[in-house]
Amino acid sequence: MVNAPLLHMMAGIASPQDAVALASYKDCLAFAADAAGAEGVGVVIEPLNGRDMPGYFLDSFERAVEIIDDLGHPNVRLQFDIYHRQVMRGDVLTALEAIMPLIGHVQIASVPRRNEPGTGELDDFRIFAALDALGYGGYVGCEYRPAAGTVAGLGWMEKVRSGSGFH
Template identity: 70%
Template sequence: MPRFAANLTMMFNENDFLDRFAIAAHAGFKAVEYLFPYDFPAETVAETLANAGLEQALFNLPAGDWGKGERGLAALPERRTEFRQSVKTAVGYGRAIGTPLLHMMAGIARHDDKAAMATYRDAVAFTADAVGEAGIGLVIEPINGRDMPGYFLNDFERAADLIMDLGHANLKLQFDIYHRQVMHGDVLTALETMMPLIGHVQIASVPKRHEPGTGELDDFRIFEHLDALGYRGYVGCEYRPRGETVAGLTWMKRL
């Protein structure tokens, strides 16, 4: 059975963010992930994580002004200076919290824009080096255009090609099963072919992005497939509960 990490940005929203750690641990999770920790001092997050007896799976680099619709800075040429400063911020938090992985969002830009392409490639290489010096891995994630219109990195093959081309040992693919199904389908085969590149997996049902087992895919067969392929990382539960979070965790009892 895979190991699961609760996504505290999407789950346990009935409670304040820092309270979600202990609640997730009580619900049976051994690790957590979330989008951003930057509203709180890194030491506070680290202490809260430790007090709950949890491991950190990953979190994101700063992604610009989220409230205004920004979804990353890495592919935006005019934001290069700000982006590089955000990498320093993320590394500082990463060291303090003890995360093994950071996810870098690309931003809203045309994927065929040459300036955006060059900027993004440079940003991935720069960040992989910077976080690697801190002993941290970097993941990039293709995101579907239905949930995030205009997102620059919107294709799994393009992401895989970039990872292989750059060849950084600590640069991996974040394979979100929900996004994969919405964009391309063929989840099981893609997991097989891309497993050597995968650094983190996330799950949500398709099409509503609710709990596993509530959509069109056989999520439990996917879990078995991950085991068979030898995946040993965490599976991030990046889903929106249909109702109260704890009440919706009955899917875990099937495993």
């Protein structure tokens, strides 16, 4: 048994236009969601950008939302990775607002170098505030590469704790 509330089901490498791959992915996702749900575990799917993961099947947020909607499985949610969204399409805040009901987990890394929050082109602290305002109650996973080492890379957390990073 897995002692985690969510499992991330990856899509693998295949052409996004491959109908057989889509049908197989949906079948496997439904099977995994049923099995995980029986153990009280949710399943999340995550679109990945083609710059970092060329050839990845689940290459857009629109496709992920479509798959979730098509399956209609209560145990399947979206893993919203802010880094991937910004690289793919931008418009992070509007997308969060539009698809918040489908989001099961959020991840963050700065864009473009995938370093800690507060070091890239987005106002990560504004995004944190938006997540709060939208009622997101889950964890925000940190999937970044610290620019100057792990300890220094955790310095942004002080802004979150003190509230000084929020607008």
